[in-house]
Amino acid sequence: MKHKLKSPEFINPFLVRSLPAGGLVEQGTVKIGSETLSFDDEPYPDGTCVRVSIGRDFYCESLVEIEQQRQERQRQREQREERERELWQQQREQNKQFNESLNIPVAWRPEYKPVLSGLTENSSGNGHKCNTVYHILLEEELHEGRLHRAIGQPLCSKDMGSFGELVGWHDPSFEVEVTCRTCLRLAKRWQ
Numbered sequence: 456m457k458h459k460l461k462s463p464e465f466i467n468p469f470l471v472r473s474l475p476a477g478g479l480v481e482q483g484t485v486k487i488g489s490e491t492l493s494f495d496d497e498p499y500p501d502g503t504c505v506r507v508s509i510g511r512d513f514y515c516e517s518l519v520e521i522e523q524q525r526q527e528r529q530r531q532r533e534q535r536e537e538r539e540r541e542l543w544q545q546q547r548e549q550n551k552q553f554n555e556s557l558n559i560p561v562a563w564r565p566e567y568k569p570v571l572s573g574l575t576e577n578s579s580g581n582g583h584k585c586n587t588v589y590h591i592l593l594e595e596e597l598h599e600g601r602l603h604r605a606i607g608q609p610l611c612s613k614d615m616g617s618f619g620e621l622v623g624w625h626d627p628s629f630e631v632e633v634t635c636r637t638c639l640r641l642a643k644r645w646q
């Protein structure tokens with residue numbers, strides 16, 4: 456908690472320029488350079504290391520409290536990050552389970568078709584469109600009844616063209632859910 460200090464009668468510009476500055480509480484006051492500042496309220500005990508700063512008024516804060524606040528902020532940040540990691544992990548796990556439930560009989564991966572339009576407003580930072588549709592991209596040939604697909608084709612279409620060299624942003628730690636409706640409709644036969 457910041458303690459307010461009494462403003463000196465004459466505000467020395469050298470004092471103002473030297474702030475924030477460290478000091479020591481002695482006899483209920485803090486000395487910064489040649490200026491002695493006294494507390495507006497209950498002073499810290501003598502011997503407390505403080506930092507004096509200036510805003511609307513002169514303020515004084517103990518270094519121990521500053522450090523405690525810093526640690527508290529860090530603790531909160533770590534908790535928040537931990538929670539985000541958990542949510543991310545849960546989402547990944549859900550996506551993985553969903554993809555596995557499709558029971559595709561050959562090797563495949565969820566993949567999007569790159570759009571070579573460069574970065575646009577609705578891109579995420581890595582150049583992927585946020586509304587990208589993820590297909591079932593076959594990593595092995597598929598022949599089932601009248602359904603024939605070559606390696607590298609999506610389940611939904613023979614004619615979609617190459618998914619291109621750009622594809623391969625497939626970090627195995629990043630499990631995305633298949634969202635192409637046609638792919639999902641065709642995959643129903645294995646369920």
Ligand SMILES: [Zn+2]
Nearest residue numbers: 590611635638
């Ligand atoms: Zn598809």
